[in-house]
Amino acid sequence: MNADEKCILLAERIVKILREGIHLNSDVMHFIDSTFSSPCINELEKIIADNSDCERDFLIELIFFPDEEIQTRLEDLLESHNYCKEDEKKVLDCLSSGEIESTIHFPDNKGALSVKMPDEAAGRFLARLNIHRNIDEKISAAIDKGVSEKLKISVRVKLRNTAKEIAENKIFFLCDFFEKMKGENGDFLECLDFILSFLDEAENTSNLFNALIDKKRFYFKNLQRAEKFRQQLEKGNMETMILQGVKAPYISIEDEKRKMELIDKISLSVFGRTEYFENAHQCIERKFFNNYGRGDPADKRDDPLI
DSSP states (O other): OOHHHHHHHHHHHHHHHHHHOEEOOHHHHHHHHHHHTSOOHHHHHHHHHOTTOHHHHHHHHHHTOOOHHHHHTTHHHHHHHTOOHHHHHHHHHHHHTSOOEEEEEOTTTOOEEEEEOOHHHHHHHHHTTOTTOOOOHHHHHHHHHHSOHHHHHHHHHHHHTOOSOOOHHHHHHHHHHHHHSOTTSTTHHHHHHHHHHHHHHOTTOSOHHHHHHHHHHHHHHHHHHHHHHHHHHHHSOHHHHHHTTOOOOOOOHHHHHHHHHHHHHHHHHHTSOEEEEEETTEEEEEOOOOTTSSSOGGGGGGOTTO
16 A cells, blocks of 8 residues: 555545544533533534634634544554654645534533534644654564553553653563553553653653652652641631641642552552652652562662663
8 A cells, every 4th residue: 555545544534533423521521611611502603603713713623632532443544554744744635625524422412513624623633643653663562462452552542642752761661561560450541641641751760660759759748748738727727827828738639649559550560669658758668579570679770671
């Protein structure tokens, strides 16, 4: 198949998906309601039809946003045809050559709305598919080896959406992650989301185990601040504490605890160890098991992976 043929193939698949309809999820609806003051279908239709409305472009972009569900329906094609940056324009030309009309379905049986996809929306839609961003061969092999069939496409979509190029030490880390984490585990994709966000932040980090534990320590200190604030609140009142310059910790305690749990799962699976904190300034390393299968996990500190 030549370049033109594979671009036509991708454009036809996108058009097919869009013409079958887009189902807006609750998160999108919450955003629309908060941005446009809970509009009804007729109000949304008027906003979309009014080219002079500055909010129209934003709404169109939100509606035609390729979420992971749409991306999973395209991933097999992207993986098998190895698209490059230059192909993006060819696909866009194919999309722009005809009119694309999609039926937008609102949740909770709130109705549906037919919307024509403008050319500028098609360009942004296509750009967000990252069709030219191919997965590293070593990571791809690790996914094939360690990830269950039902999760492979979702994993590849998440990697395709990774913003930055993955450094060599992080490639090795991800390979171990995919091979050692139990893909059937219910929180596997949650762990992957966390680790991809973490790797994106840890741009210049070479020791990923230490970086993970530092991140866990950060969450732990947040929890300690929240607990200290709770104790202070029991002894006084909010107004007095504000006058004293005490600031409320704006965190979700459950979210911070959950992130610490994910770090433990990831660290134990990939490195064979983690650290548990008694307080913000003291930590105890407890060795639960050794995924390397030999020796003491603490002896692996010189491993080039960590």
